[in-house]
Amino acid sequence: MKNYPVASRRAWIIRHAMTLATIAIILVYAAFIQWVWGWRSVVSLWSGAGWTSALIALAALLGTYVLRTWRIYDYFPRETGGHFGTLFRLVQVHNLLNIMLPFRTGEASFPLLMRREFGLAIARGTSALFVMRLFDLHALLAAAGTGLALQTGKLWAWALWLLFLVLPAVAFALRRPAFALAGKLLPGKARRLLDEVEAGLPFDANAFARAWGATLVNWFTKIAVLAWVLGLLGDLRPGASFGGALGGELSSVLPVHAPAGVGTYPAGITAGALAFGADAGRQALEGLGQAAVNTHLLVIVSSLAGTALSLFAARPTRTDGH
Template identity: 80%
Template sequence: MKNSPVASRPAWIIRNAMTLATVAIILLYALFIQWVWGWETVISLWAAAGWGSALLAMLLLLATYVLRTWRIYDYFPRETGGHFGVLLRLVQVHNLLNIMLPFRTGEASFPLLMKREFGLPLARGTAALFVMRLFDLHALLAAAGTGLALQDGRPWAWALWLVFLLLPAAAFGMRRHALSMLTRLLPRKAQALLHEVEAGLPADASAFMRAWGATLINWFTKIAVLAWVLGLLGHLPVAASFGGALGGELSSVLPVHAPAGVGTYPAGITAGALAFGADTAKPALDALAQAAVNTHLLVIVSSLAGTALSLFAARRRVRG
């Protein structure tokens, strides 16, 4: 007995769920930007800064998404091998959900999507995501610290920055001793969680160096691009530009993070720039606020563009 078209429709929806979700998110973001700011406003704001600068910033941010995907591709070579395009789409959907949903609830989509697309166990996907987020936080702070070291310029500032930069390598070298000690100290139920965290660590020193290196390059590039845009649009000193870029990115991981970062991301940029020495005079604050909104729009539009482009790169994974 042949399946009717109506009966096969749910199966088609299930098979193409991620593509349909991606398209829906893209449309929602486009409508969201039109509702909050209007695309005419976005275009006019960037026209004043120069389309060449806008295009370069966009391309560099898109490159960070590809590098972020490669990190996961290399982290799970057996599961994701030969399906970089599908993984790129998955990473972009995960990134958009993180931006759209408050309280960082979009993070839950990563292990679920990895389970659905590549059969990765939920516990391992969650543990690996936790480890990679620790990498991300360290690299984000190290990238922002570059601005402070550049502003100070003295050798001791660069020495402190270098010590902080190398902390993950030292921690990875001592991981077995630290895990053994924690296993003895923690209760039995917590030990199970600790074993999952251990399973999410890179398998060896070579895998660690690749993951760590990709993370540093990714975040140094992103923070540098955002700092450059803030300096270009807001006429900020180097340290304040880096502080603003750091403040905006850190605001997205706080519990008060609004959907799509509306209000909270520009506020984080402003707070970070002021903490790193931005001018507090009214004309300078007005310019900073304008630059913060424009930079936030750049992040949103680049995420939107990356997700749209990932649809063309993805090929359906066929399981054996």
């Protein structure tokens, strides 16, 4: 009888594990921003740019999180159907862990959370995440190709960009003979890994088109918002703003990045902006550095805001009885 209160508390903690983790992450990040930059500094720097612009940018970034959630919702319709609120919270927790932990170790949380919340097998969640990350990398590189094609202004550059843009569709159409050939050439252990990757692909052409389209819209929207913010805060030309936004996001998907992207994300923004023609003078670099840090803060704050909003999402009872 004495163990009943302990067991009850333990069961309550297990049921609300993701909510408790979400609250803890929000508090840690809020404290982290205060420690590194200070919330007063963040508020004062955005006051000059205008709070309306800040709210528009924040709302647009939150919209990309909803679209990212929908992509996973559509990817696993049988497991996640009717559980969009829970999935939105899961995606936000995964996103924050990805930002917080170095060397992309936060990625491991996705298959674990999917198993915990929806009973999805670890192998399937991992393989699907791998495929979705390939989609993400392609979309980012396609966005970079857009900037290069605009900068070049040549017909051949646009032709190469278009060829690269449709590459996933060609690869998906040829997936069966490609996997069959690879299965014959690879050893046994590699074939098992190949089977998992194939299992992580969208079920059919319609599912592929939805996932691919959502990925392109998501990333092009995010890059456009960040480029607009960089131009607003740093008084940059459109090309340099575009390059800066790409540089920051590419730095976040590389295997090596600092916790919360501190240092590496603003450095990526600066490098990208300079590569796309930003002024390299001392005063201009100082302004670019300030714009880069504040754009990075916007990304972090949008993640915090999305995670906070996900706490209000309904948590439907799981249908598997657990």
